[in-house]
Amino acid sequence: MEATNETKDYRFQPDQIDWNSLSSLGIDKGRLEKLDVLDNLLKGYKTNELVPLTLKLGNAIVRMDARLSLQQNDEGKIVMAMHGIRKEPNLNFSFFGHEFTDEDKENLRRSGNMGRVVELYNQKSGEYIPSVISIDSKTKELVAFRADWMKVPEEIKGVKLNEEQKQILLEGKPLYLEGMISKKGEPFNAEVQFNADKRFIEFLFGERSTVQKKANADLGGGMEVKTETKEAKKMTRKNKNESTPKTKKVSRPKAVKM
Template sequence: MEETAQNGADEIKPVSDTLLVLSKDTNKIEMVKGVDKDGNLQKFPPNEMQESGQLIRVDKHGDLFSNFFSNFYRQLKNPSHFNFFKVSEYDAVNTAKDLQQYVDQASLEEKEKLKEYEVLPKNTNPSKNQNTMENNTETQEYRFQPEQIDWKTMEKFGLNQEKLEKLNAMDPLLRGFKTNTLIPITINLGTAVSKMDVRLSLQTADNGEVAVNLHGIRKEPNYNLKFLGHEFTDEDKKNLKESGNMGRVVDLVNPKTDEIIPSVISRDRLTNELVAYRAEYMKIPDEIKGIQLDEHQKQTLLEGKPLYLEGMTSTKGTTFDATVQFNADKRYVEFIFDNNQKLQHSQSQKEDSSQNQSQDQNKNSEPPRVFRDKELDDKQYEKFKAGETVYVSGLVDSKGKEYQGYITFNKETAKTDFSFTNPNKLKEKAQPSEAHKTQKAVNTDGKTNESTKNIKEPLQSKQQEPANKQQQEQQKKPARSRGRKM
C-alpha cells in the first residue's frame, strides 16, 4: 500500500522522496535543493528546513526516481565529491541529524559501510569504483528521447530510426554525443542529389526543439583563423595535428554571451572539426587500468596535458604502457599510443563495443571516407565503396616521410586492407603460364581440345597431348566430348 499523509480534512497527499547529501570535503550532511545553471549543487542545513521549504521532492515510484536522479547527477559539475541518500521527505530532517551524528563518530571502515545505502545513477555498478577509466564515460540516463527527434528532417537525409539503430548510432545520439562513426546521408536539392558521410548530433535549439546537426568531413581545420577568440600557436597546431589534443586549457569566448570560458580543444579525428569542452566539466578518473592516479597526475590531466603511464593492465590481462590525455571531442581521458606500438590494447569502450558486434553488423558497416588521415575523393570513394582496389598517395608515416599504396575494403571484417603492391597484379601473376593453360582448361574449366579430347584421365602438369601409348589409343577412338571446345 502506498504511503500517504493527511493534508487537511479530505485531501490525501502521496509522500515523496527527497535527497540528503554528504559532502566529502566538509563531512557535513545537508538537504538537497537542486542544481544551479553552472552545475553547482544547491543545498542547505537541516535546521533551516522550516525556513527553506524548497527541498527536492520526487515521486516514490522506482523508475521515476531513478530517471530523475540520473538526469540530476549528470548536471552536477563535480558529482564524485558527494554521496547521496534517498529518504522520505517527512523523515528527512531527523534522518539527516542521525546520519550526521553517525558520520561524526564513525571510523573509516564504518563510513565505507554507508556506500551500501548510497544512491547511484542508472547503469552504475556499485561494486566497482565509478571513477575508474572503464566507467568514466557518461553512463547516466539519456538526454533525449526518440520521439523528440525531427524524423521528417532525418528522412530528407535518407535516414530513419531503424537504419540508425542498425548503425549503432541511436545510443550516442540520445545521450547527447556525436555518432561514433561516419553516417552516409543523401541530400536531395531538387536539381541535384548530394551524397556525403557525416557525424550526427542532437542539440536543443533556442525555441526548445531538438535540432539535428551535421558534422561534415573537412580536409583539415583552418588553424589560421581564431577559434572562439583563441589564436593558435605553432605548438598548438602541432599538437592538434599529431595527437588530436591541443594539450592545454585556454580562455574561449562564448559568441552569444561574450562569457569567457576556460576550455580544452581537440580535433575530431573523423571529420577534422575542432571541438571545445569546458574545463570545469572535465572528469578525471581515480584509477586507469590498475594505476591509481595521485593528485599531481590528476592535475596534469585537468590542465589538458598528456600523461605517460607505465605498467597498466589491459582487459586481457597483459601489461602495457601508454600516454593518456583528456579529449574534448570524446569528453573523457583516452589512450594515445605511439604509432610504432602494437595496438594490443584499445580504449576500453571501443574494445568492448567491437567485441559485441556481430559479423552481420560488420557487413552493414559503411567504408570510411578517411584512411590514415588521407581523405578519398569522390571517384576514389565510389570505387572503394564498391569493393574495388584504390591507389592512395600522399600518406605520411610516423617519421614524416610520404608513402603510397593500395587499399581495399573488406566487407566481411568491415576493415580496410592495405598493400604496398597492387593485389590485382598479384592475382594476375598467379594466372597459369602458357604451358599450364591446357591442363587448367581441361581439368578445371571442363573444356576440350583436339589433341586430348578422348583421354579419360586428368591431364598432367604442362600436358598438351597424349603422354603414353594407352592415351594414344584412347585418343584414336571416338568418344563423347566432355566439355566445351577450346
Template sequence: MSEQTTTTPQYPEQLSDILLVLDKEKKKIQAVTGINKNGELETVDPDKKNQSQFMRVDKSGDIFSNFFSNFWRQLKNPTHFSFFKVPALEAVDTAKQMQQQVDAPTKEGESLMTKHEVKEPKGQQQENKQENKKDMETAQATPGTSEYRYKPEQIDWETMNNLGLSKEYLEKKNLLDPLLRGFKTNELVPVSLNLGTAVTRMDARLSLQPGDNGNAVVAIHGIRREPNLNFPFFGHEFSKEDKKNLLQTGNMGRVVDLTNPKTGEKMPSIVSIDRLTNEVIALRQDWIKIPDEMKGVKLNEEQKQTLVEGKPLQLEGMISKKGEPFDATVQFNADKRFVEFLFDRNVNRGQNQQSEQQQGQPQEAPRTFRGKELTDQQYDKFKEGQTVYLDGLIDKKGQKYQGYITFDKETGKTGFSFNSPDKLKEKIQPKEENKTQVAVNSEGKTNEATRNVKEPLKTGQQTPKDNKQQKQQDTPKAPAKSKGIKR
C-alpha cells in the same frame, strides 16, 4: 561552441556561394571576408579586384545552415546587418543590383533581396537566453551523465528519412542511444541530401540540438579537408606549438581562455580535433571528469591535475584485457570527453581526407565507398582488411562499374582495383573493359577508338557500339575557328 566557423572553405566556383552583407546603418552592400577576434565583421567592396578575398561557403542547404548558425553566434551585434547568399559566379553583378535597390528601391529589387536573404537562424533567440550554460557544444550532454536529453518523438523522422536515416536504421547501428543522450555518433554515417535538382551523398557524424517548440534538430558534422587553425577560435589564436600538438595528437595539450562572443565571458577550456571530421572542438575545463584509476593503475592527485590541465601523462604498469602489462601516454580528449590512449598517434591532415579520418582510429573503416553503402556482411570483412567485391558503382556519367576494395588498418586507406588483388599478386593481366569506361567517363581521358563518340561509354565498351557511333567516330570535329585580331 564546438567548432571554428570563420573558416573560408575552398570550394570550386560552381559549388560555392558568396556571403554578402547590408550594413543597415551605412546602407551599403559589402562582401564578407570573415570575423575578427573581437567578433566584428570584416568586409571588402564587392568588386572583381577583391574576389579572391570573398568568403566562400558550401551551397548545400543543411551544411550552410549549420555554418551560418555558428557564424551568427560568433558575430558581435549581428542584428545590425542583413545577410545574403549568392552564387560565386554572380556575386559582383548581384551586389551591384542590391546596392541599386538600397539606393532606389523597386519591387523587382525587393524580390531580388528577398530571394537571396539569409534569415537569423531558428531558435537563436531561445538559445541566447540560455547562453551562459549552453554556449559550448549546446547539443552535447554534460560529461558523466547517463540521462537522456531528448526523446525519440522530439525528432522529425520525416526529415531524417529524407536524409536516408530511418529510426530502424539508427537503432540497428546502435546510433540512436548516443544521439538521445546528447552526444555525436561515434562513427561516420552515410547521409543523402536531396536538393531537388541534385542529390549529394556524404559521410558525417550526427548530433541533436534543441530547436523550436521543444523539438530536436539534427546537426550534420561533415568531413572537412583539414582543421582550420589559421583563424582565431573564440578569441584564441593558435600558436605554432598549439598547431603542432593538434595535428600530431589531436589534442592541444593546455588550457586556454576562450571568449563567449556575446557575453564576453572567459571560459577556461581544452581544445581537440574531431579525428573523423576535422572539426575543432572545445570543452570547458570544469566539465572534465577524471577517473580514479586506469587499467589497474590508481591515479594520484598530481596525475589527475595533469590530465585536468589537458596535458599528456605517461602511465606505466597498466594491465590489458589479456592480462598483459603495458605502458602508454594518456590525455583527455575534448571531442570524446574521456581520457584516451595516444599510442604515438599522428593525425596530420595534409593527405586525402578519407585516409586522414582513420589515422587517429585506424579500426574505424568507412561504411561507404564512392557513394555506395556496404552491407553488414561486406563491412565486417572490409574492416578486418579482407577484400570485398562491389558492384553497382556509378561513374560521373551515370554508367555502372564493378571492382574490389581493401582496407589498410595501418594507413587508414581504402584500396580499389578492377581485378581481385589476389589475382594481381599472381600477376594475371588485368582486363581493360572497366578501366577504359571509367577513364573516359570519370577521369576525362581519351580513348582513341571512341574519341568522337558523344555518348558515355557502356560497361566493357572500348569501340563504337553501333553504326551511329561509328559514324560519329569517322567524322572528326571541325577545328575551332581562329580568334585572331582583326586588322
C-alpha cells in the same frame, strides 16, 4: 512522456525529433536503430560512426558521410546536426576567440589534442569559458569541451593517480604512465590525455605520443619507442571509444556548443 528505465538517462526523447524533416536526408528512426546509433544520439552524443546521407538541394543530389548529433536550436527545437568530413582542420583562423599558436597547431596535428586549457568566447552568454580543444579523428572537426566538466579517474589500468598527476590531466596535458596492466594481464607503458571529442582520458601510442616525438629527435628520427605491448595496442584499437576503467559513472554533458 513519463520517463521509463530505458529513457530516463536520455537527454532527448524520440518524440522531440521532427522525423518528417529528416526524411529529406534519408534519415528515419528505423534506419538509425538499425545502424545502432539512435541510443547515443538520444543521450546527447555524436554517433560513433559515420552515417551515409543523401541531401536533395533543388535539382541536385549530394551524397556525403557525416557524424550526427542532436542539438537544441535558439527556438528550443531539437534539430539534427551534421558533422561532415573535412580534409584537415582549419587552424589558421580564430576558434571562439582563440588564436592557435605554432605549438597548439603542432600538438593538434600530432596527437589530436591541443594540450592546454584556454579561454573560449561564448557568443550567446558573452562569457569566456576555460576549455580544452581536440580534433574529431573521423571528421577533422575542432571540438571544445569545458574544463569544469572534465572527469579524471582515480586509477588507470591498475595505476593509482596522485593529485599531481590528476592536475596534469585536468590541465589538458599528456601524462606518461608506467606499469599499466592490459586486459590479458600484460604490463605496458603509455601516455594518456583527455580528449575533448571523446570526453574521456585516452591512450596515446606511436606518433601521437610526445615520448615517441622526443625519442625520434634524440635518435635522429625513424625509430619507434616500444611503449606498449602488442596486446595493449590491439586493445586500444578495439576499445578506442571506451573510457578507462574504474571511473565512477557520471552523467557526461555534451561538448561545448558556442
